[in-house]
Amino acid sequence: MMVIGYARVSTEVQSLAAQLTQLQAANCTKIFREKVSGARTDRKQLAALIKELSKGDVVLVTRLDRLARSTRDLLNVLAAIAEKGAGFKSLGDAWADTTTAHGRLMLTVLGGLAEFERELIRARTGEGRERAKARGVVLGRKPKLTKHQQREAIARRDAGEVLTKIARSYNVSHSTISRL
Structure with a gap:
């Protein structure tokens, strides 16, 4: 010992x-x-x-x-x-x-008190999110591309343009374009 x-x-x-x-x-x-x-x-x-x-x-x-x-x-x-x-x-x-x-x-x-506190925080946070959604608040990060840019990028992708080239033109990663 x-x-x-x-x-x-x-x-x-x-x-x-x-x-x-x-x-x-x-x-x-x-x-x-x-x-x-x-x-x-x-x-x-x-x-x-x-x-x-x-x-x-x-x-x-x-x-x-x-x-x-x-x-x-x-x-x-x-x-x-x-x-x-x-x-x-x-x-x-x-x-x-x-x-x-x-x-x-x-x-x-x-430990029991800490777990109880964590559950209370989780419940309050969830309720707050639901109230915000009900008021029409959009949660999460703002999209890097506008709706117009998204439609334009999809059209370029459908036309066969390379994802990395499209992404570079909008200054975003290729994964942002592929998720569209």
Whole structure:
């Protein structure tokens, strides 16, 4: 069993020193560190940490916000850690400890609340879309070609002109013309 630390700051000018001191004091065997925004899901060092995990290891952070920016992201990262058979602890958030039954309960409740919130947002968004459609609002991106240009491009295509040539003349991709 190893205790593996993860330290993160958002910008290059910020320092990892305080986090590293706390993680070293907590007897971390190894510490992964990176300077990247927590909003990014493609954090290389976090991915490397998860890849290296073995059954019984514990991932340790100084605070929850060092691991994830949102509840959804936190739950995804914790699921990846759990899939490896490892646990998770936060020094600053005693309740966030998947190595105990109470910690797992708290994170399960948090996961349920996040899922509930996501469903509410999805329902409100869907209702808003339906109301907009009823008012005649056309959703999505504006077409790159006017109706006249579309008819003209179709006629040129039907006449045997090459799609890429037609597309170039309208400054669009050939796939835009082929979808017509």
